[in-house]
Amino acid sequence: AQKVTQAQTEISVVEKEDVTLDCVYETRDTTYYLFWYKQPPSGELVFLIRRNSFDEQNEISGRYSWNFQKSTSSFNFTITASQVVDSAVYFCALRRSEWDYGGSQGNLIFGKGTKLSVKP
Amino acid sequence: NAGVTQTPKFQVLKTGQSMTLQCAQDMNHNSMYWYRQDPGMGLRLIYYSASEGTTDKGEVPNGYNVSRLNKREFSLRLESAAPSQTSVYFCASSEVGASPYEQYFGPGTRLTVT
Numbered sequence: 001a002q003k004v005t006q007a008q009t010e011i012s013v014v015e016k017e018d019v020t021l022d023c024v025y026e027t028r029d030t031t032y033y034l035f036w037y038k039q040p041p042s043g044e045l046v047f048l049i050r051r052n053s054f055d056e057q058n059e060i061s062g063r064y065s066w067n068f069q070k071s072t073s074s075f076n077f078t079i080t081a082s083q084v085v086d087s088a089v090y091f092c093a094l095r096r097s098e099w100d101y102g103g104s105q106g107n108l109i110f111g112k113g114t115k116l117s118v119k120p
Numbered sequence: 121n122a123g124v125t126q127t128p129k130f131q132v133l134k135t136g137q138s139m140t141l142q143c144a145q146d147m148n149h150n151s152m153y154w155y156r157q158d159p160g161m162g163l164r165l166i167y168y169s170a171s172e173g174t175t176d177k178g179e180v181p182n183g184y185n186v187s188r189l190n191k192r193e194f195s196l197r198l199e200s201a202a203p204s205q206t207s208v209y210f211c212a213s214s215e216v217g218a219s220p221y222e223q224y225f226g227p228g229t230r231l232t233v234t
Contacts, residue, residue: 004162009160043208043228044226044228045212047222050222107165107179108165108223110162111162112160112161112162
């Protein structure tokens with residue numbers, strides 16, 4: 001079974017603090033893909049990053065960084081020097097490999113999300 | 121380039137009424153999806169369409185039907201709305217290929233069934 005767990009329901013930090021959002025996934029597939037999406041108060045879903053299961057390099061994009069560890073089935077997201085504009089719900093998602101199963105297994109399996117509040 | 125558009129943005133229905141949620145994308149994507157988002161539940165897939173002319177059930181298809189009208193448009197129909205279908209509905213699209221591309225989401229439709 002495929003499952004994504006975001007154990008932190010809500011996190012509140014003060015501006016400029018660093019914050020890490022946890023994501024733990026379950027899958028028996030050898031090839032899979034992990035995603036992070038941001039949902040600001042306005043409601044739209046914004047794509048942040050995609051990671052392949054065979055690429056364990058960490059990624060940094062400005063104040064954002066991602067730590068992918070297959071050994072612990074985790075794909076954690078860190079915001080450095082948080083800002084008020086980072087306040088949002090963040091979703092981690094898992095997707096199977098289309099080539100393993102033929103046809104489209106293209107749906108994303110989402111975690112329940114972590115609501116981040118950054119206070120000034 | 122509008123991306124993924126959805127209409128309407130808000131809708132209130134009475135139990136038993138029917139309606140169709142419209143979705144269109146202008147990115148020439150092959151795959152399109154309908155999700156619902158409920159508080160504390162994340163997003164769950166209702167139906168998806170891998171390509172024009174095909175549709176498949178997702179995790180929560182009961183009470184819904186879909187139509188992939190053409191490559192651009194993918195509609196979701198509620199034949200007899202129920203209060204349990206009160207939710208925010210998102211349409212998404214993506215390209216397909218050797219590795220999966222990210223899904224692009226529309227702005228959502230907030231549906232209330234009384």
